[in-house]
Amino acid sequence: MDCLFCKIIAGDIPSDIVNEDEKLIAFRDINPQAPTHVLIIPRQHIATLNHLDVDDGELIGHMTLSATTLAKEMGIADSGYRLVWNCNREGGQDVFHIHLHLLGGRTMHWPPG
Amino acid sequence: MDCLFCKIIAGDIPSDIVNEDEKLIAFRDINPQAPTHVLIIPRQHIATLNHLDVDDGELIGHMTLSATTLAKEMGIADSGYRLVWNCNREGGQDVFHIHLHLLGGRTMHWPPG
Numbered sequence: 001m002d003c004l005f006c007k008i009i010a011g012d013i014p015s016d017i018v019n020e021d022e023k024l025i026a027f028r029d030i031n032p033q034a035p036t037h038v039l040i041i042p043r044q045h046i047a048t049l050n051h052l053d054v055d056d057g058e059l060i061g062h063m064t065l066s067a068t069t070l071a072k073e074m075g076i077a078d079s080g081y082r083l084v085w086n087c088n089r090e091g092g093q094d095v096f097h098i099h100l101h102l103l104g105g106r107t108m109h110w111p112p113g
Numbered sequence: 114m115d116c117l118f119c120k121i122i123a124g125d126i127p128s129d130i131v132n133e134d135e136k137l138i139a140f141r142d143i144n145p146q147a148p149t150h151v152l153i154i155p156r157q158h159i160a161t162l163n164h165l166d167v168d169d170g171e172l173i174g175h176m177t178l179s180a181t182t183l184a185k186e187m188g189i190a191d192s193g194y195r196l197v198w199n200c201n202r203e204g205g206q207d208v209f210h211i212h213l214h215l216l217g218g219r220t221m222h223w224p225p226g
Binding site for chain 2: 033034049050052054056057058059060061062064065068071072076077078079080081082083084085086087088089090091092093101103104105106107108109110111112113
């Protein structure tokens, strides 16, 4: 599988992991856009949000709640943070394995890109 | 309840609704940041992402999957779109009733605000 994130999950490419469980791993973005910038990815390879089906709701909910828990653990929950999903080219998706961005530690501006 | 979004849900404030079901409503943002800019909100009043508990995973999954379905229906799924959650001040949260932004119809830039 020629997927960067699958290689990170397999341990073939190193990453700065901040959390993991049986469904997901979370690691720091190598090109951070804020003082705290973490990516939450499922262990299951899903190319884009468009590939989700109704059975994936639980996984997406779990990923999102994991991001909020991380925000608390990393001390940015009260000050604030932003969660971002990108889908396809105009959405800014770069790696075609779905990932949720958690950004905080600075004021996030509007519009969101 | 002095909550703008609860008033929209109750029908006390008009909105341009694009989808609704027993758990959520989706309506166009009155200050759009992209050609397509929709807010998906739960009927249940939840102030911020920090107030979610583990039982809310299903709701969050449903909201996210509803956003992806809307993206397909609105013709932006293939070109691409961005989903954004803001939490608290530095995250850019303006209304304290959780809402998921769906933005598309133009290239979304990086960083996401």
